[in-house]
Amino acid sequence: MASGIKDRVAILGMGCSRFGERWDMDANGLMVEAFMEAIEDAGIDVTQIDAAWLGVGLDTTSIGPSGVPLSVALRLPNIPCTKVENYCASGTESFRGAVYAVASGAADIALAMGVEKLKDTGYGGLPARPRGAFPDATLANSTAPGQFAQIASAYSAKHGIPRDDLKRAIAHVSVKSHANGAKNPKAHLRKPITEEQAIGAPMIAEPLGLFDCCGVSDGAACAIVTTPEIARRLGKTDLVTVKALQVAASNGWEAEGSGWDGSYFHTTRIASARAYKEAGITNPQKEISLTEVHDCFSITELVTMEDLGLSEEGRAVHDVMDGKFDADGAIPCQIDGGLKCFGHPIGASGIRMIYENYLQLLGRAGERQRETPPVNALSHNLGGFPNLNICAVAIVGMH
């Protein structure tokens, strides 16, 4: 394996727009909002940025093709702008582009932007979009909640967990995220809910009810990265560096091969194992102190705890109910509200997760700040469907 990028890239500054139904803004405005915070945090001038990446999930509804919209919105000085798209993992993919540019030495300072303008579709939930002529002609007529809901059926069957017990555990996942989101002024959904509300909510895709599904939001998040040396030269003292950045893409085995039982995320297991290795982490339960995971649906978060090695296989229901991942638990998950309540502007989400981990590491997370700032914080950004997806895992920590 390559030597990896541990500690070769530092975060110079980050920004995040307010997430939500931003009827007041299109993608350009959201990008500017996130960028203004990031560049102020970085303490540099826009002309010091050498290259930029833009992560967008649904460019046709959101912003149009290419990296040009980013360059136009920020009036960048004709530097390279690259648009990346990897489903809902587009944000982390954008971050990876900027980090790799710095790690390679091709750029001193690089920018990663993630953005999505979803609330011009005219309806709730994610917009339906084509998946290619042949896939559209064969794949089930489905939605995102329906795709992820299937994990629950297989997980219940595999571990012998009655449907209603699992339903209560995933309700706890959402109740926890709502409680966290209430403390986050930038979050889309800021109202606490009860377990009974979650369980009794209208059914979206069996067994996922309304409160098992994340917010569909507008928003943008931005990171500016450089080398630790340049960061110190620019006057930064507390440095957050990238410990690991790994991506694993499905190759069709889960969907078309045989062996995958539908109850877990194959790529998450691979990407997290690679990330732990890159970061030199041997016992994630001890060495990861905070996570932001891709809780597009409550069941995703629950199962992901096992795939990341933070729960033993088949034990996530118990760990969730025991509060292990609550804000005051052993390894808090979605302390900012997560996709569930901070919101899920597709292309922005991966960078938003890193933004929260960055704030928590630096002790800048305000009312929701973890008392003992974490040492290593992990973000998990998943795009696609349980049987065909791309998983990005990023670990950031103090240098």
Next chain:
Amino acid sequence: MTSIIAFGAYVPRRRLQREAAVASLSWFNAALAAHARGERAIAGWDEDAITMAVEAARDCVGEGARQTVRKLILASTSLPYADRQNAGIVKEALNLPDAVGALDVTGSQRAGTSALIAALESAGSGNAVLCVAAERRRAKVASEAELNYGDGGAAILVGTGPGLADLIGHHSHTIDFADHFRATDQPFDYEWEGRWIRDEGYAKIVPAAIGAALESFGVGADAIDRFVMAAPIRGIDKSVAKAAGIKAEAVQDNLQDRLGTAGCAQPLILLAHALETAAPGELLLVAAFGQGCDTLLFRVTDAIGTRAANMGVSGWLDRRKAEDNYIRHLYFAGALTLDGGMRAEADQRTPPSMLYRHRRSLLALIGGRCTKTGTIQFPPSQISVAQNERAIGTQEEYPLAERRARIATFTADSLVYTPDPPGCYGLVEFEGGGRMTVDFTDVDAETLEVGQPMRMMFRIKRNDVDRGFKHYFWKAVPDYRAEA
């Protein structure tokens, strides 16, 4: 000797309760109360004459025997395409060899029997002909036809014996008696007065045709053991039999109370139904009325007792779900526009070039088997999906349509747009290997479970109403032969 080698049928699962329809309509037409008895078969939103023909043919001919078929004849007056061979789509779905003749027969309520006669005439030594008839006729809301029509299909495989029933003879009269008509560009039948149809049409044309036929066969009417004729007018089969000199007890169940009248497919459905209980040596007469009359006479052979088990008309009739939601019937029948929300606006276009390239996968559900690793997969690919063994160019065709499967994951999706919510789908694994995440149909969401046995059915996946194109694919249904 030309014989019926095998027969099969298909009846869609939902049965409209006529009482429920009449309850919604009697304010408008009180006379409909006379048609409130029993139930009629109604196709799902994702079924049409082609899909029902495919299912009837699958019920008739197993995978192996299909290789003997040299010609496929499809009869229907409700074919989805005016110009794109409908039988050609059925041929692909059945995975028949390319070297097969195919013919659409339409234009009359006799189309089913005329197709069967054409099949019997063209069958020869080693040349089996598959005759399929299926019908999904539209009817005006609040018409008698809406209550009396039924949806379904039947398939008859004919060839030189030994078979289940030998053809003694056939006979046709052609007379332009416009009891009803449907113009090429019109969705509905226009029907003249029933009393005239009964007295001038059935009562005069059919007994005369039967008499002429029996005379040419050299068989007396009183020798007929089973008489099969569709009865869209109540009791018309019995009165025709009486006029023709056929004994009353020979008249077979016309299925009007359980299925309705499936247009030109009805005589073949009734023939298949009669054969299910027929005894060796019996004489079976089929008559079909429609701008004249077709007559066919068969003698049942000893082989009828040892025929292969299939669903048959009886099996499909028993696989039923009562439908007392008249509004849902109207929607499925295309008689009502419901607000499906913006998700229903998605473009449903299917590129024909893509469809042709993948026709084996899309229409026949052919997967791939890696000759190196034995891995079975759908769809086939240049590089095998087998983990750790990226064999290139090793795939051979592996048909999946007739394999049983089990549910590995599932959901019932209330967000997705489907005419029949909630949208149920999941990952199914085929016995022997292979898997796919696929739409379910004919399911009750609350009964789904991991491990549940399923079978595949040929259905409409997308209906591109803007362009008049139907995209067909396979869906999983609860295994209707789980006990078999």
